[in-house]
Amino acid sequence: MDDLILHEYAPSGNCYKIRLTAALLGQPIRRVHYDILKGETRTPAFLANVNANGRIPVLQIGARFLPESNAACYWLASGSPLVPVDRFDQADMLRWMFFEQYNHEPNVATLRFWRAFVGEGALSEAQRGQIAGKQAAGEAALALMADELESRDWLVGAGPSLADICLFAYTHVADEGGFDLACWPAIGRWIARIKALPGFVPLQD
Amino acid sequence: MDDLILHEYAPSGNCYKIRLTAALLGQPIRRVHYDILKGETRTPAFLANVNANGRIPVLQIGARFLPESNAACYWLASGSPLVPVDRFDQADMLRWMFFEQYNHEPNVATLRFWRAFVGEGALSEAQRGQIAGKQAAGEAALALMADELESRDWLVGAGPSLADICLFAYTHVADEGGFDLACWPAIGRWIARIKALPGFVPLQD
Numbered sequence: 552m553d554d555l556i557l558h559e560y561a562p563s564g565n566c567y568k569i570r571l572t573a574a575l576l577g578q579p580i581r582r583v584h585y586d587i588l589k590g591e592t593r594t595p596a597f598l599a600n601v602n603a604n605g606r607i608p609v610l611q612i613g614a615r616f617l618p619e620s621n622a623a624c625y626w627l628a629s630g631s632p633l634v635p636v637d638r639f640d641q642a643d644m645l646r647w648m649f650f651e652q653y654n655h656e657p658n659v660a661t662l663r664f665w666r667a668f669v670g671e672g673a674l675s676e677a678q679r680g681q682i683a684g685k686q687a688a689g690e691a692a693l694a695l696m697a698d699e700l701e702s703r704d705w706l707v708g709a710g711p712s713l714a715d716i717c718l719f720a721y722t723h724v725a726d727e728g729g730f731d732l733a734c735w736p737a738i739g740r741w742i743a744r745i746k747a748l749p750g751f752v753p754l755q756d
Numbered sequence: 757m758d759d760l761i762l763h764e765y766a767p768s769g770n771c772y773k774i775r776l777t778a779a780l781l782g783q784p785i786r787r788v789h790y791d792i793l794k795g796e797t798r799t800p801a802f803l804a805n806v807n808a809n810g811r812i813p814v815l816q817i818g819a820r821f822l823p824e825s826n827a828a829c830y831w832l833a834s835g836s837p838l839v840p841v842d843r844f845d846q847a848d849m850l851r852w853m854f855f856e857q858y859n860h861e862p863n864v865a866t867l868r869f870w871r872a873f874v875g876e877g878a879l880s881e882a883q884r885g886q887i888a889g890k891q892a893a894g895e896a897a898l899a900l901m902a903d904e905l906e907s908r909d910w911l912v913g914a915g916p917s918l919a920d921i922c923l924f925a926y927t928h929v930a931d932e933g934g935f936d937l938a939c940w941p942a943i944g945r946w947i948a949r950i951k952a953l954p955g956f957v958p959l960q961d
Binding site: 638642677680 | 808809815817818823824825826827828830834844846848850851853854855857858859861862881883885886888889900903
């Protein structure tokens with residue numbers, strides 16, 4: 552197995568997904584920290600050597616670099632029980648992972664970043680104009696998850712998959728973005744199930 | 757093989773991805789049309805029976821429903837040459853597909869929808885406030901693709917994969933959103949390669 556290096560900003564849920572997947576699989580991973588608030592992922596060296604898209608996380612596998620958090624989780628979990636073997640279930644897992652990046656992260660994670668890291672006073676006018684829309688869209692994403700979790704323990708199949716891990720990352724800290732998780736008790740029960748998985752590690756460690 | 761039904765709005769690039777994948781694989785698919793401009797994917801019946809997220813496309817496989825365009829493409833192409841077998845390449849293909857949904861579609865596709873379908877005069881103030889940011893982010897996404905395509909024919913591995921198909925859908929009509937593809941000649945050459953693939957079908961058919 553090649554050495555694995557996670558290029559990351561530790562408070563990011565996108566980076567945490569990868570650490571959590573690796574931990575659940577018992578896979579050691581070395582961590583290299585960048586402060587995104589200081590622009591450390593936009594330097595010429597980072598853009599040339601790690602990710603031309605100027606973003607973390609990036610999973611380094613030997614000499615190769617894999618951006619996009621959910622793709623990195625997929626690489627780590629390939630062939631493990633976290634990726635269902637059934638053709639429909641595997642696509643359905645990816646369905647939730649694309650939903651996470653399209654409907655959930657840009658709302659739930661962005662409001663957390665704006666409110667808990669940048670601070671509302673430091674937002675641009677264009678950003679402030681998006682808060683109401685992102686609040687509504689984030690609530691809709693959480694409600695959709697909660698509806699699904701009313702009738703099942705895990706989002707896909709009979710056990711935990713990357714769909715659960717990837718959506719857990721920003722969902723369990725959604726309160727930092729101004730979302731009241733008490734509105735969706737099914738999500739609270741699902742969070743407790745994930746925290747009880749063998750090998751679980753918290754976001755801040 | 758179960759009967760396949762694509763619940764779609766034909767001008768949507770997200771729906772076109774699925775038709776193009778099916779066509780390249782020689783897989784027949786039945787099409788059911790919804791007019792998103794008339795809210796036909798927000799009706800109680802659609803939400804209850806097709807997709808609780810109120811969006812198209814949805815790929816119906818027998819009695820099961822698979823939302824998210826890139827997940828539907830993945831289901832269709834599982835086991836075909838459009839999905840690389842190599843572990844890194846498969847994850848790298850998904851990397852481009854997540855990039856498409858996170859960095860490309862919300863900018864390149866949304867500006868096309870706003871400018872060519874809704875009309876700038878009908879946009880809300882919050883939407884108009886996002887145009888400049890989406891224009892810059894869309895150009896950055898196209899530049900990233902172009903940089904990659906300067907040195908290779910396909911985004912992953914030695915042949916076309918879902919990474920190319922999924923990014924082609926909105927890239928080749930980016931001019932309708934106000935992007936000048938002449939700025940990125942490598943993208944123009946890649947578009948020509950995709951249009952020359954056996955089985956290729958155009959967006960409007």
